[in-house]
Amino acid sequence: xxxxxxxxxxxxxxxxxxxxxxxxxxxxxxxxxxxxxxxxxxxxxxxxxxxxxxxxxxxxxxxxxxxxxxxxxxxxxxxxxxxxxxxxxxxxxxxxxxxxxxxxxxxxxxxxxxxxxxxxxxxxxxxxxxxxxxxxxxxxxxxxxxxxxxxxxxxxxxxxxxxxxxxxxxxxxxxxxxxxxxxxxxxxxxxxxxxxxxxxxxxxxxxxxxxxxxxxxxxxxxxxxxxxxxxxxxxxxxxxxxxxxxxxxxxxxxxxxxxxxxxxxxxxxxxxxxxxxxxxxxxxxxxxxxxxxxxxxxxxxxxxx
Amino acid sequence: xxxxxxxxxxxxxxxxxxxxxxxxxxxxxxxxxxxxxxxxxxxxxxxxxxxxxxxxxxxxxxxxxxxxxxxxxxxxxxxxxxxxxxxxxxxxxxxxxxxxxxxxxxxxxxxxxxxxxxxxxxxxxxxxxxxxxxxxxxxxxxxxxxxxxxxxxxxxxxxxxxxxxxxxxxxxxxxxxxxxxxxxxxxxxxxxxxxxxxxxxxxxxxxxxxxxxxxxxxxxxxxxxxxxxxxxxxxxxxxxxxxxxxxxxxxxxxxxxxxxxxxxxxxxxxxxxxxxxxxxxxxxxxxxxxxxxxxxxxxxxx
Numbered sequence: 001x002x003x004x005x006x007x008x009x010x011x012x013x014x015x016x017x018x019x020x021x022x023x024x025x026x027x028x029x030x031x032x033x034x035x036x037x038x039x040x041x042x043x044x045x046x047x048x049x050x051x052x053x054x055x056x057x058x059x060x061x062x063x064x065x066x067x068x069x070x071x072x073x074x075x076x077x078x079x080x081x082x083x084x085x086x087x088x089x090x091x092x093x094x095x096x097x098x099x100x101x102x103x104x105x106x107x108x109x110x111x112x113x114x115x116x117x118x119x120x121x122x123x124x125x126x127x128x129x130x131x132x133x134x135x136x137x138x139x140x141x142x143x144x145x146x147x148x149x150x151x152x153x154x155x156x157x158x159x160x161x162x163x164x165x166x167x168x169x170x171x172x173x174x175x176x177x178x179x180x181x182x183x184x185x186x187x188x189x190x191x192x193x194x195x196x197x198x199x200x201x202x203x204x205x206x207x208x209x210x211x212x213x214x215x216x217x218x219x220x221x222x223x224x225x226x227x228x229x230x231x232x233x234x235x236x237x238x239x240x241x242x243x244x245x246x247x248x249x250x251x252x253x254x255x256x257x258x259x260x261x262x263x264x265x266x267x268x269x270x271x272x273x274x275x276x277x278x279x280x281x282x283x284x285x286x287x288x289x290x291x292x293x294x295x296x297x298x299x300x301x302x303x304x305x
Numbered sequence: 306x307x308x309x310x311x312x313x314x315x316x317x318x319x320x321x322x323x324x325x326x327x328x329x330x331x332x333x334x335x336x337x338x339x340x341x342x343x344x345x346x347x348x349x350x351x352x353x354x355x356x357x358x359x360x361x362x363x364x365x366x367x368x369x370x371x372x373x374x375x376x377x378x379x380x381x382x383x384x385x386x387x388x389x390x391x392x393x394x395x396x397x398x399x400x401x402x403x404x405x406x407x408x409x410x411x412x413x414x415x416x417x418x419x420x421x422x423x424x425x426x427x428x429x430x431x432x433x434x435x436x437x438x439x440x441x442x443x444x445x446x447x448x449x450x451x452x453x454x455x456x457x458x459x460x461x462x463x464x465x466x467x468x469x470x471x472x473x474x475x476x477x478x479x480x481x482x483x484x485x486x487x488x489x490x491x492x493x494x495x496x497x498x499x500x501x502x503x504x505x506x507x508x509x510x511x512x513x514x515x516x517x518x519x520x521x522x523x524x525x526x527x528x529x530x531x532x533x534x535x536x537x538x539x540x541x542x543x544x545x546x547x548x549x550x551x552x553x554x555x556x557x558x559x560x561x562x563x564x565x566x567x568x569x570x571x572x573x574x575x576x577x578x579x580x581x582x583x584x585x586x587x588x589x590x591x592x593x594x595x596x597x598x599x600x601x602x603x604x605x606x607x
Contacts, residue, residue, distance in 0.1 A: 014442070015449035022455060026462040140587035142538050144545050145561055145579030148568050156569050247453065248542060252565070262454070263546055266461040274461070278454050285451040 008293050012286045019282040024067050027271045028060065076279065077272030079265075086276035090258055094280075096166055097246050097257035103169075103176035104245065108184045109234065116191025117226075120199060121218060131188060138185025143245065147178035147252040164254040175253045179245030183234075190233055194226040201225075235292040239285055338595035344588035352404040359398035360384075363555040367393035375573050388573040390563055396573060399555040400581050406556040407585065410470055410540045415529045417475035422482025423525065427513050429483065430490025441487065444480040452477035453542070460548035470549050474539055478532060485524055493520050523600040531593040534586040541582050557582050 051057045058066070070077070076087040119131035154174060155163035161170050198204060199222050207217045246259030254260070258277050265273035351358065361367075371393040373385050387396040429440040456473040463469045493499060494517065502512050543549030544558025552559050557578035564574025 011442075011445055011449065015446045018446050019450055019455065023458055026458050136590065137583075137587060140534065140590055141583045142541055142545075142579065142586075144542060144558075145575065145582065148561065148565060148575055148579070152568055152572060247457070247546065251546065262457060266457060266548065274458065278458055281454055282451050285454075286449055289449055 004297070005294065008290050012290050015286050016283060020068070020071055020279060021064075023275050023278055024064060027275060028063075071279070076276035079273045079276075080270045081265075081268055081273070086272045087280070089261065089273065090276050090280045093256055093258050093261050096255060097250070097259060099172055100175045100179060100246060100249065100255060100257060103172045104180035104183075105234070107173075107176050108180035108187060112184045112187035113191055113230075115188045116230075117195055117218065117223060119188070119192045120195030120226075123196065128192075131192065135185045135189040135192075138188075139182060141181070143178055143181055144248045144252060146181055147174070147249055150174050150177060151252070164252075166256055171253075171255070175249040175255050178249040178252065182245075187230060187234060191226065191230050194229050195222060198222045198226045232292060232295065235288070235295060239288045239292070335595075337591055341588045341591035341595065344584065345592055348404055348585055348588070349408065351401055352408045355401040355405050359395070359401045360386075361395040361398045363394065363399045363402040364553050365394060369393065372567075372571050374571070378573075387577050388571070390560075390571070390574045391567065396560075396577055399560055400557070400577050402555040403557040403560060403578055403581060404585070406467075406550055406554065407537050407540060407582070410467070410474070410550075411533045411536045413471040414474040414478060414536045415532060417471060418478035418532075419482055419525060419529060421475065422479035423486050423521075425479070426483040426486025427490055427517065430487040431494055431509065431513060431517065433491075437487070440483070444483050447477070447480040448484075450477075453539075456539075456543060457546065457548050460543060465544075465548055465551040467550060470540055470543060473543070474536055478536070481532075482525075482528055485528060486521055489521055489524060490517055493517050527593075527597045527600050530589070530596045534589040534593065537582065537586055537589070 048057070056063070074087070076085070076090075078084065079086045079089060082089065115131050115134070119128040122128055151163050151174060154161045161174055163174075164171075204217060204222050207221045208214075212221075246257055247262055248259070249255065250257045250260035251263050258281060262274060262277045262281070265271075265277060367389070370382075370385065370389050371391060373382055373389040373393075374380055375386065375388045375396075378388075385395050385397065387400065389395055390399075425440050425444075429437040456477070459473050459476075460469055499512060499516050502516050507516075540549055541556070541558035541561070544556045545562045546558075547562065550556035550559055552563075560578040561575045564571060564576075568575055
């Protein structure tokens with residue numbers, strides 16, 4: 001177990017290093033940030049001063065070493081636009097991303113689990129057919145388009161929910177639904193097939209034969225065991241909720257989280273800010289992946305990935 | 306049941322019979338895959354013939370006709386079946402041309418990712434040892450990297466363009482090919498015919514290309530067909546975020562972004578390209594599932 005943990009941790013660190021280095025390289029490749037900062041009419045002296053201030057006058061190798069050293073000390077550079085430490089803005093926006101992602105998981109599970117269980121128990125009925133179609137179609141609809149449709153229906157036509165911005169719980173629902181949509185379809189599908197497998201097993205038959213109520217058999221015996229693959233899948237899905245989902249949903253609903261920060265800073269060419277936000281999200285991604293691996297092994301010792 | 310002898314006595318099939326049997330086979334397909342195949346085929350045709358079929362050039366402005374709703378809505382005109390956008394560009398023409406963009410991105414990424422992943426998987430699986438260890442570590446690292454984030458950084462660095470989108474998407478699809486191909490190469494290389502070829506003095510390259518590669522065709526097909534849908538969604542997402550296909554071009558993601566600010570007053574600008582994505586991806590996913598179940602049910606987990 002310790003060896004496994006160590007192995008995974010090394011792998012995670014390697015992935016982080018890969019991200020950090022490629023971000024460094026890419027940012028340097030993206031053209032001269034100095035020209036952008038100094039503007040069109042800058043004097044050579046001004047340009048040189050800016051170059052020196054951001055350490056861009058050093059050779060590339062040395063820049064890389066300094067960059068890596070600073071990163072390892074938690075220094076993510078300074079935002080060009082605001083002049084503040086780039087990490088500060090990321091941490092300020094982090095709770096917003098976290099609340100959308102949490103709500104996304106809650107909504108997703110609240111719909112996906114009952115749908116999956118119901119479809120499995122009533123296998124072959126119209127409801128099962130509908131649930132399966134929902135799962136297949138759901139995975140084909142792009143989240144960002146669906147977000148717009150949600151906005152149109154729930155915010156504009158029905159006026160039930162706000163169309164954007166951050167505020168109370170009602171502001172979180174639409175972005176959360178948008179982030180969770182793809183996962184919802186997948187989890188419903190997985191719950192259904194997992195339940196079907198468990199419902200056909202000997203101990204469920206025995207529980208039925210003992211004369212236990214249908215409800216007890218389904219929820220106490222079958223559902224608990226069917227959850228194992230669902231739990232790991234959900235954990236993996238949370239990871240992607242934090243990332244792709246948060247970027248898209250926060251952009252559509254102008255939600256001030258880390259995801260919309262990435263797009264915003266890319267548009268403003270604020271490279272230290274982009275760097276900080278991307279590295280922060282990558283760190284989370286790698287960390288959660290690691291936890292999922294461990295959780296998976298703990299839940300199901302048969303699996304040796 | 307016919308015996309082997311009785312099969313031998315069957316008259317050989319003429320060309321007409323062969324054509325008929327293809328139709329017979331197609332007509333025996335279950336309804337859903339058949340429909341999916343039909344949609345995919347239709348889309349490919351639309352994409353190829355878009356320049357002829359589209360009533361207007363996709364980037365032609367016409368300010369006199371701007372923000373026309375679809376033909377069946379009040380104020381709509383039969384000149385623009387699906388309406389026009391802010392600059393008077395015909396939405397139908399743009400959606401048709403968008404099929405070209407989406408499908409060519411999907412095909413290009415499959416080729417690039419398949420080639421890179423295939424070669425790396427073959428080398429790792431066949432030569433094993435240190436090659437295998439290093440290459441598979443690289444694959445693991447790539448799979449652990451958050452694709453969309455890096456894609457955004459790359460696209461914003463090099464600027465949005467067709468080539469960059471293909472590059473970015475391929476960069477995150479090749480590890481899946483590499484992993485699958487490596488695993489299969491490992492088992493195929495132990496089979497007798499490969500051992501015999503080696504004894505007969507074939508070079509590793511010869512063995513890989515003529516003996517191992519043909520046996521990988523089914524899983525390559527399955528992987529590719531399952532990947533088309535997600536590649537199209539990823540391309541559209543990147544274009545929507547402004548880091549994919551650059552704006553004047555008629556990519557579906559770009560069009561949805563174009564209409565985002567006007568979704569209340571002019572819903573049709575974003576609605577139709579989104580519908581096009583959903584139908585296309587659904588058709589490809591259903592087709593992919595079917596191809597997988599037919600060719601290789603072992604790949605269920607993919």
